[in-house]
Amino acid sequence: MSARDAILARLKGAAPDRAQADALLIAPERPAVDPAALEAEFLARLALPSVSASHDAIATLADLPAAIARYLDAQGEARTLCLPPDPRLDRCDWSGFTLHDVAAPAETAALAIARRGIAETGSLVFETGPAAPMLPNFLALHHIVLLASRDIAPYLEDAPLPGPQPRAHYWITGVSGTTDIEGTYVRGAHGPRFLHVILLRD
Secondary structure, X not given: OOHHHHHHHHHHHOOOOHHHHHHHHHOOOOOOOOHHHHHXXXXXXXXXXXXXXXXXXXXXXXXXXXXXXXXXXXXOOXXXXXXXXXXXXXXXXXXXXXXXXXXXXXXXXXXXXXXXXXXXXOXXXXXXXXXEOOOHXXXXXXXXXXXXXXXXXXXXXXXXXXXXXXXXXXXXXXXXXXXXXXXXXEEOOOOOOEEEEEEEOO
């Protein structure tokens, strides 16, 4: 008997696990999310090993530069930042930072503003546009994301926003990883190595 025949014989003789099959049928299609505690639910998903994102919270947009400085200092990084050309950020005091409007391949940190956060999965939803370039979010070592607490939605189906749709949008759930290199888990295989979410509670 060939190896192929042996494998097929084992598959044909394997009895399905009835308990596992029944469990799949009765399991909820999506996890329960408490609509009264969306921020807590979202932060709990961020802490999962599959997402592995850190977070901070600020009261007003004016507190954003201090929060980013606090994060970069804790990481031992220089206060260098790729900043999107979003007019809302012009109100912030960026003195003490070296700012770029175009990300270099070895950019230390890039800031982006998420349109939605998804409590169900810990995902972040971004939309492209003149004030929201996409490329910096995939080049920097540290991806720093500003998300308004009011923009956290319970489920994936709740992500779309009303009004005209952007040319493109993309979703990020944690940082990428791989075990292709000698079986060792490596973070940031296809983009940033670190994800840091700053919640705006204003």
